[in-house]
Amino acid sequence: MVFSFFSRRKPGELGLGQVFRLYNSAVLKSDKLLPSYEELGEWDRGFSKYYNSNLRDLVDDFEENRVIAATAARNKLLWLTPFFFIILIIGINLTIWEFNEYDEPGGLGIILVTLLSGAILWYIKRSILVYQNSIKEKIFPQILGFIGDFKFSTDVPSQVIKFKKSGLIPAFSVETNEDQITGMYKGVQLQLFETHLQKWKYRGKRSRLVTVFNGLIIVLNMNKDFSGKTLVKRDKGFVSNWFGNKSSGLENVKLEDPKFEEIFEVYATDQIEARYLLTVSFMERLLELADIFNNAEIQICFEDNNLLMTIPLRKPIFEPGPITEPENFVDDAQSLLKEMHLICQIVDTLKLNMKLNL
């Protein structure tokens, strides 16, 4: 079954859209209806009962907190709006003056407007972020409790360097992590977190940070013993694949599924082990996963009894719903359960939970 991440009240990063919606006073109104959870599929079967017993009673408190946070953010927005226009006018005048006075203007006006607008936006967002973090810290672990023994943490230490030898992680200088889920599913140790990797690029005397990877890193500890390494990378055309093949020292594995072969390239130390891991159903699942993540460049490495998966994302996914809509945790739960279901399906498909000692 293919489903979309973009539900009506979609979780996502705290963008300008949410801030602008705060001009509308209707966002401060609460929904008077008794919250309920409607199950949508196999991935949330039984959750409505769990919702009623574990989450529904928390809705009122969190809705109250939402209204307080939204009111605070709205008040800040309203009284800072005139300042923004004043800064804009000063910035425009400064730019015009610079163009008249200097042959090569330094862009002082643009820098001033950017910095001060950013500061205003950060100040407005701060009260929203405090509320949204409270959802992540208190509600997300409750939702995850439905699936298994999971912990959700917003404070994630640097650790990507240990995955570098997989060949999936690009060279980077700065690592920023957030939203980590750890726990067990059917006896399989699971860890996933969002990471933003940046690298310094030098151009003359100037240097700047550029993003080299932004997305999810998933690590599944497998109960099976592997002697080799199998890499599933995105197909990047003949020349790129050829060089990738030569540099990795692994053998190219040609699989039967033409659609899979069109999208992915597989390299391995052991041809049979690669096919043992990449069964027909696993290939189908991976294609489905790529589809669900908007054809993101999903890559996988099987090594040292671990499955490492990287999924680039345009937006962070483990985010609460917008502050501009009444809180009921329904969409938070739907998104989180869908995402976790997909990840847990990897465990089910590969039967990672079975220790067979062959």
Add this chain to the structure above:
Amino acid sequence: MDNGTILIVVAFTVTLLLYILYARIIKHKNKAYEALAGIDVQLKNRSNLIPNILEIAKKFMEHEKGLISSVTELRTKTDKDYDSHDAAALKEHMAVASALDAQMGQLMISVEAYPDLKSDQTMQQAQLSYNEVETKIAAARRFYNSAVGQLNNSIEIFPGNIIAPYAKASLMPFYQADEASKAPIDASSILG
């Protein structure tokens, strides 16, 4: 450039191309035999598991003696050495292995009819291990078919068909999954 030089360049280029094709056929042939050896390793693993399964099954499945004995005989036949360079012997070896697949599949289905056996802890573990090794056999067969596909293509496409005899390479049979899984296997016909 005189005619002699042109002739040397053309002859060199043709020889080089023929050598590349020859080397490719040899490479594909070796890969196919490597894949075949991979299947045999997994078949051996399965063969090692079967006595344990049969031992447990015998205690409960008194009415399946015929099935159990045919599995035993097919196992012995699968374990026998064969000449992998002889296409007929290879085909026969594959057929016997497929017949064992089918008979073992039948045995596993029959287990369902014996609740005591089905719930037996040792049997459950043996079944899991058996399924695992079956997955590995399937993986090895997929590799074999992929390698044989490449070999057969390189032999059948001109000028591969001319070079192949010099590389001592001939067409190899594909493993046909359907024949084994769809058709009911009459073990007696194979056992003779």
